[in-house]
Amino acid sequence: MIPYLVALRAIVLREGLRFIHQRERFVAALVRPLVWLLVFAAGFRAALGLSIIPPYATYITYETYIVPGLCGMILLFNGMQSSLSLVYDRETGSMRLLLTAPLPRGWLLFCKLLGSTAISIVQVYTFLTIAALFGIEMSAWGYVAALPALVISGLMLGALGLALSSFIKQLENFAGVMNFVIFPMFFLSSALYPLWKMAESSPLLRDICAFNPFTHAVELIRFALYLQFNGMALLWVLLATVLFMACALWGYDPARGMVKRKG
Amino acid sequence: MSQGLSVDRVSYRYGDKVALDAVSFDVAPGRFAALLGPNGAGKSTLFSLLTRLFTTGDGRISIAGQDMGRTPRAALARMGVVFQSPTLDLDLTIRQNLSYFAALHGLSGRDARRRIDAALDRLEIRARAGEKARNLNGGHRRRTEIARALVHDPSVLLLDEPTVGLDAAARQSITEHVHRLCAEDNLTVLWATHLTDEVYDDDQLVLLHQGRILAGGTCAELRGDKSLKDYFLDLTQMPRQGAEAAL
Numbered sequence: 001m002i003p004y005l006v007a008l009r010a011i012v013l014r015e016g017l018r019f020i021h022q023r024e025r026f027v028a029a030l031v032r033p034l035v036w037l038l039v040f041a042a043g044f045r046a047a048l049g050l051s052i053i054p055p056y057a058t059y060i061t062y063e064t065y066i067v068p069g070l071c072g073m074i075l076l077f078n079g080m081q082s083s084l085s086l087v088y089d090r091e092t093g094s095m096r097l098l099l100t101a102p103l104p105r106g107w108l109l110f111c112k113l114l115g116s117t118a119i120s121i122v123q124v125y126t127f128l129t130i131a132a133l134f135g136i137e138m139s140a141w142g143y144v145a146a147l148p149a150l151v152i153s154g155l156m157l158g159a160l161g162l163a164l165s166s167f168i169k170q171l172e173n174f175a176g177v178m179n180f181v182i183f184p185m186f187f188l189s190s191a192l193y194p195l196w197k198m199a200e201s202s203p204l205l206r207d208i209c210a211f212n213p214f215t216h217a218v219e220l221i222r223f224a225l226y227l228q229f230n231g232m233a234l235l236w237v238l239l240a241t242v243l244f245m246a247c248a249l250w251g252y253d254p255a256r257g258m259v260k261r262k263g
Numbered sequence: 264m265s266q267g268l269s270v271d272r273v274s275y276r277y278g279d280k281v282a283l284d285a286v287s288f289d290v291a292p293g294r295f296a297a298l299l300g301p302n303g304a305g306k307s308t309l310f311s312l313l314t315r316l317f318t319t320g321d322g323r324i325s326i327a328g329q330d331m332g333r334t335p336r337a338a339l340a341r342m343g344v345v346f347q348s349p350t351l352d353l354d355l356t357i358r359q360n361l362s363y364f365a366a367l368h369g370l371s372g373r374d375a376r377r378r379i380d381a382a383l384d385r386l387e388i389r390a391r392a393g394e395k396a397r398n399l400n401g402g403h404r405r406r407t408e409i410a411r412a413l414v415h416d417p418s419v420l421l422l423d424e425p426t427v428g429l430d431a432a433a434r435q436s437i438t439e440h441v442h443r444l445c446a447e448d449n450l451t452v453l454w455a456t457h458l459t460d461e462v463y464d465d466d467q468l469v470l471l472h473q474g475r476i477l478a479g480g481t482c483a484e485l486r487g488d489k490s491l492k493d494y495f496l497d498l499t500q501m502p503r504q505g506a507e508a509a510l
Contacts, residue, residue, distance in 0.1 A: 003369025010366030014352070021354040100314045101367035102340035108367075229284035254318040 007103055008111045015115030018085075019122075029078060029123050030130070033070035037131060042068050053194055055226040064136050068222035069191025071124045071146075072214060075154045078123065080182055082116035083161030087168050099252070106249055109162060117154030137261055142225045149224040149234075153217035156237050159244035166251025189215040190222075213240035266328050267292040267451040268313075268419050273322030275308055282308040284474045285322070290467060292327075292418070293449040295442055297482070299495065300471035300505065306455040309471070310423045313453075314344050327418035327451075340368065343412030347399055347423040353397040355386065360396055361411050368415040380413050385444065387408040400469040402433030410442065419451045420444075426461065434442075434461070459491040472499045 019026065020082070028214065045077060052059060075242040086095060098108055138146075186192075188205065189212050199206035209215050216236035225228040268290040275283040279398040283305045290296040295348055300306050311317045313324060315335050322333040328363045329338035351360050358379060364373040383389035383413060405425055410497035412420060422441065426434040438461045445452045454461065462468060468491075469476060477498050 005368050006366045006371045010363050013353075017355065017359075087468055092347035093346050094352060096314070096316060096346055096348075097350045097364065098367065098420055099316060100342075102336040103367070103369075104336070104470075132490075146408055254315050 004103065004107060007108070008114070011098075011111040012115040012118055013113070015119055018104060019119045023160040025081070028121065029074060029081075030127055032077065033073050033127050034130060036070055036073070037063060037066065037136075038134065040199055041046060053196065055223045055228040055230075060138075063134075065194070066192055067128070067131055067136055069189070069206075069218050069227055071127065071150065071221050072153065072189075072191055072218040073186060074124050074127060075117075075120050075150065075213060075217070076155050076182060076186060078116060078179060079154065079157030079159075079161040080164075081161075082112075082158060083165040083168075083177070086112075086162065086165040098255075105252060105254070107247060109252060113162060115157055115159040116158050117151060118153050120158075121147070121150050138225045139227065142227055145227050146221055146224045149217075149220045152220060152234070152237055152241065153187060156241040159241055159248055163244050163247035163251055164258070166248060184210060185214045188212050191215075191218050213237060216240075221261065266418065267294065267321075268296075268327075268453055269325045269470050270309075270313075271323045271325075273309070273319060273324060275305075275312060275317065275319045275321070277489075281485040282474050283312075286471070286474070286476055287322075288469045288476060288479050290419075290451055290453055292451050293467075294433065295445040295452045295454065295463070296469055298453055298455040298466040298469045298471060299457070299462060299491075300455075301457050301499075303473075304457075304471045305474040306457075306471060307423065308474075309457060310347075310421065313421055314342070315339060318415050338436060339416045340415070343417035343420045345405070345408050345412050345420075345422040345425045347425070347427060349404060349408070351407060354395065356393050356395055356409075357383070357399075358392040360407065361414055365414050370415060375414075378416070382410040382413045385413060386440065392476045401429050401432070402436060405429065405433070405437055406440070411438070413444075419448075419453070421453050423455045424457070426453070426456070426458070434458075439486065456499075459495065462491060470495065470498065474499070 004034070016109060041063045098112065101108060107150065128138075132138075160181075168177070188209050190209060190213070195206050195209055195215070198209055213236055216233040219230050220237055222235040223233065268356070269290070271287050272285045273283055273287070274281070274285055286305070286309065288296075298306055298309070306316070307398075312319055313331075315331060315338075317333070324337040324338075327341040327474055329341060330375070331338045352363070361379045361382065362375060365371070366380060370378060378390075380389060386409055388403060388406050388410060391399070391403065396407060399407065409422075409425070425441075426437055429437065441452060441454065442463060444450050449478070456462070462482050464481075466482050468478070468480060468482040468485055470478045470485075482491060
């Protein structure tokens with residue numbers, strides 16, 4: 001068992017070191033949700049009336065509503081960004097180094113996933129701290145309870161990125177991922193508006209949002225932040241994680257030829 | 264089963280295009296074998312199969328007695344690889360790069376440090392262990408990658424065109440160094456190249472062309488009185504113009 005853990009520690013540590021060396025990435029990842037929180041939400045507050053829905057016990061401001069969605073946004077963008085780095089890694093060769101290690105490929109990919117999720121979670125808590133400074137606070141235990149929800153959601157979105165990275169042949173295709181994966185996933189979810197509000201304008205859109213696993217990741221985080229458990233969201237997120245991971249393993253199966261190029 | 268490297272009737276296709284056609288050769292333990300072929304001969308495909316980035320149902324590969332199909336992890340554990348494209352993390356120091364690799368092979372703590380020091384000594388770069396890979400020139404980056412490939416004491420070392428992009432002096436130095444490693448440490452080496460001056464007369468030569476093995480044997484025996492370049496061009500019936508630059 002020990003070689004597995006030695007490799008896990010090294011891969012997570014390497015992700016951490018890469019993160020430290022790319023501080024601008026950290027700042028950029030924080031600026032995005034903060035702009036949404038402090039500019040977009042402030043402007044939007046007047047336009048959107050929110051009724052009392054679980055897990056909230058009282059009326060809340062719009063800023064309070066979108067905080068869990070913005071936590072999800074950080075996980076989503078980072079998951080996709082790490083898929084970008086995998087495509088780049090693969091081109092520069094360090095992915096080859098990882099995949100030729102004498103450990104099961106599934107384990108190596110899982111370690112990589114856990115490493116990037118850990119980095120995302122540091123960013124989420126930094127964001128939550130800044131949000132608290134602006135008065136959007138949760139209970140202390142809410143922050144603790146959110147951790148497992150963030151881990152599983154991070155793994156789900158990282159696994160999606162991993163699966164996509166095995167099918168993307170070139171770095172340029174990342175723009176396509178932005179347009180066809182990140183934006184639809186984010187906007188067709190409960191991150192910015194509750195589903196009942198969506199249903200008012202279009203029941204179809206509401207159904208799409210309810211199917212989107214990102215919606216369930218956001219709801220899992222939202223409920224956990226208020227010390228409530230959303231079993232359906234957890235089940236949905238777990239199923240999506242297993243599905244995306246299976247796709248990633250299939251994508252990186254050596255029998256398929258991961259980096260099929262002419263020799 | 265050979266304790267060195269054995270490739271037995273290995274074939275691979277990209278769709279309809281045959282990249283490797285029943286390729287077979289053995290490299291005995293402690294031998295330096297040069298896999299010579301022009302660009303597009305199938306060398307990189309063969310390396311991808313040898314390192315299990317791809318797998319194929321046609322043929323068998325064994326590394327130090329371990330079958331790549333049946334016991335892939337045991338085979339990978341006995342193999343060191345230097346890829347054609349650079350694989351160093353430029354923001355990390357030489358030692359950090361080697362530690363990361365050691366951990367991927369399950370090595371940590373004092374044991375890993377001892378092995379890393381030994382590998383750095385072998386490639387004569389221990390004095391620079393604390394420097395970031397970004398600050399090294401091309402030759403030293405390659406040396407670092409070779410040192411890294413030796414950290415776990417492999418029996419077989421695979422190098423895929425390791426001198427690409429290096430100047431003449433660095434190229435010669437790396438070529439000599441790996442020949443010496445092979446002789447002194449009883450390391451089995453497979454060195455893929457398209458440059459004939461990297462192959463010594465005593466080396467085993469495997470000639471790959473259009474996915475097939477054209478000839479195998481000791482370089483001196485095969486080339487006879489001709490230069491290796493002429494021998495190769497005659498054998499492949501490649502037009503001399505243009506091929507001169509490639510070889």
